[in-house]
Amino acid sequence: MIDQYASVRFNEKVAQETFLMGLESQEIANKAEPGHFVMIRVSEGTDPLLRRPFSICSVEGENLFLILYRIVGQGTLIMSKAGKGERLSVLGPLGRGFEMPQSEEVPILVAGGVGIAPIIFLAQRLGSHKALLMAGFRTSDEIVDKKVCGLLDYQISIATDDGTAGHLGFVTDLLEDHVDSNKKETPSVFACGPTPMLKKVAALTQSRGIPCQVSLESLMACGVGACQGCAVQAASAEKQAYFHVCEDGPVFYSKSIAWECLA
Numbered sequence: 001m002i003d004q005y006a007s008v009r010f011n012e013k014v015a016q017e018t019f020l021m022g023l024e025s026q027e028i029a030n031k032a033e034p035g036h037f038v039m040i041r042v043s044e045g046t047d048p049l050l051r052r053p054f055s056i057c058s059v060e061g062e063n064l065f066l067i068l069y070r071i072v073g074q075g076t077l078i079m080s081k082a083g084k085g086e087r088l089s090v091l092g093p094l095g096r097g098f099e100m101p102q103s104e105e106v107p108i109l110v111a112g113g114v115g116i117a118p119i120i121f122l123a124q125r126l127g128s129h130k131a132l133l134m135a136g137f138r139t140s141d142e143i144v145d146k147k148v149c150g151l152l153d154y155q156i157s158i159a160t161d162d163g164t165a166g167h168l169g170f171v172t173d174l175l176e177d178h179v180d181s182n183k184k185e186t187p188s189v190f191a192c193g194p195t196p197m198l199k200k201v202a203a204l205t206q207s208r209g210i211p212c213q214v215s216l217e218s219l220m221a222c223g224v225g226a227c228q229g230c231a232v233q234a235a236s237a238e239k240q241a242y243f244h245v246c247e248d249g250p251v252f253y254s255k256s257i258a259w260e261c262l263a
């Protein structure tokens with residue numbers, strides 16, 4: 001784990017309330033794998049005191065890693081104002097990332113909102129000849145352009161809650177449609193997004209016997225297993241009662257999680 005100051009190379013608005021930030025760190029860029037995250041101190045003062053967790057959404061060249069984030073509160077609002085050259089204290093890369101699919105599997109990547117961040121990195125790593133990508137947003141203004149994501153080669157299937165782009169409805173409709181109309185495929189699902197979406201993805205894949213990995217979000221204070229703040233209940237078949245999202249995850253096989261206990 002690396003704990004260092006990283007310089008902001010760019011920090012641009014790329015969709016409604018959504019920013020893409022490039023941070024310079026050769027060490028983090030070299031070690032990052034899809035599903036890893038970083039903890040960022042957004043201010044040198046004590047407010048907010050705690051670092052904030054963000055998935056690494058891409059690595060460019062030898063020494064740049066990218067994060068895609070949505071403004072939801074004080075910390076992300078402060079981050080959105082960081083200019084080129086500003087130095088932020090970053091801890092990472094942290095956590096356990098995605099396991100790569102077996103060679104016979106068709107990876108289906110499913111993203112909800114800014115949950116597309118770790119999915120972008122995974123999609124880049126897998127390549128469009130192999131993987132399918134589906135993304136849901138509340139409305140078209142929140143869609144992050146595939147050029148910005150470094151995913152120009154992909155045909156991304158889009159769903160929006162209000163029907164302003166792509167399918168009117170949820171991204172889980174697209175997933176259900178695809179797996180039910182391509183029964184000869186051997187799919188493997190990779191998902192990140194809001195908890196209700198992940199619950200639906202977990203139920204849909206488990207009922208069809210499809211392996212599924214999810215990247216979970218939880219409130220995090222330390223990011224390194226020291227505070228117990230990120231505990232989620234494990235499924236009854238697991239050896240342990242709880243997982244720490246920061247250390248055991250954030251990526252889990254969906255069958256390992258007690259979804260009924262997640263709010």
Ligand SMILES: Cc1cc2nc3c(=O)[nH]c(=O)nc-3n(C[C@H](O)[C@H](O)[C@H](O)COP(=O)(O)OP(=O)(O)OC[C@H]3O[C@@H](n4cnc5c(N)ncnc54)[C@H](O)[C@@H]3O)c2cc1C
Nearest residue numbers: 052053054055068069070072073074075076117217218250
């Ligand atoms: C492993 C991991 C990876 C993440 N990756 C990304 C990412 O790539 N891009 C991104 O935009 N966000 C990501 N998040 C969520 C991000 O950490 C929070 O949005 C951020 O910490 C909010 O900080 P804030 O100070 O702006 O908001 P706060 O003022 O702390 O909170 C504002 C609101 O957001 C809720 N909130 C805060 N943190 C979380 C959280 N972790 N999960 C769910 N709700 C939360 C609060 O309950 C509150 O309602 C990730 C979280 C985790 C755990």
Ligand code: FES
Nearest residue numbers: 223225227228246
């Ligand atoms: S965030 Fe502290 S134990 Fe996971």
